[in-house]
Amino acid sequence: MNKKLGFIGCGQMGQAMIQGMIDAGLVEAEQIAATALSDETIDFVTDEYGIQISNDNKRLARESEILFLAVKPYVYQGVIQEIRDEVPEDTVVVTVAAGITLDAMKEAFGKNVKVIRSMPNTPSLVGAGMSVLCPNDFVTKQELAEVMEVFESFGEAEVVEEKLMDTVPALSGSSPAFVYMFIEAMADGAVNEGFPRDKAYKLAAQSVMGAAKMVLETGRHPGDLKDAVCTPGGTTIAGVTKLEEEGFRNAVIQTMTACTERSRQLGKGTK
Ligand SMILES: NC(=O)C1=CN([C@@H]2O[C@H](COP(=O)(O)OP(=O)(O)OC[C@H]3O[C@@H](n4cnc5c(N)ncnc54)[C@H](OP(=O)(O)O)[C@@H]3O)[C@@H](O)[C@H]2O)C=CC1
């Protein structure tokens, strides 16, 4: 990839993507530039990643061929007002934000701009990201393929219709946090039984990773894989019974709904 990539905003998500694409060898650090607000972030990112970083959004917008907006949703309006006259016609703008729609981008820019709405996740930092993209009508196949190449450098990437984008945080953008809670709770339970904490995290995390790989690589139904672990009268079915009693599945389903609804609210500008 020989494009100049720009990140307006370089916090948790921006840094995860940058580290992921540098580690993958997709780009050299010199091809990436970014902006942030604080000197603290600017100094940290300079030392940690060796990319160019400043607080000059206008210049970054002028000089980037693919421009990622990795700021919080409520910062979008202000940033777009600042950069809208600077973005070259053939630059592809990639939103990295829950809720921000393609229509909202058109309205904020006040003109037709090439936009791809994206929702990555922080495991991109270790090359295990899951990103979902949705282009507007002005993005060519070739441009979408180039942006896909960026996201695929640090994990898997899928394209979906925009009506599905508000559910993506629930499934992949936010869900790492839910899985961390699950791992932490498993470890707490094991520590309560006298297990050392560091080993508890390792056993829980490796098992979550292994189970995920089984779903992805065997193609078997998750329920079938679950059944294969349940020895009649054994330990697993005792645990499954307890999870059902405590409403585990329903808690997860309601979580997906709450997360989707929050994405829709963010899209309407609700703080
Ligand atoms: N965190 C996650 O797991 C995921 C986040 N996202 C999306 O990514 C976006 C960013 O989230 P996240 O990285 O977590 O947030 P962070 O707060 O970690 O990062 C936001 C960055 O934006 C910078 N910033 C704020 N205002 C401006 C401005 N006016 N001009 C330039 N830079 C600015 C901040 O600078 P400074 O550091 O100096 O404050 C910071 O570097 C959000 O829209 C979120 O929805 C999507 C998927 C997953």
Ligand SMILES: O=C(O)[C@@H]1CCC=N1
């Ligand atoms: O919590 C959020 O709103 C962002 C979007 C997905 C993950 N973090």
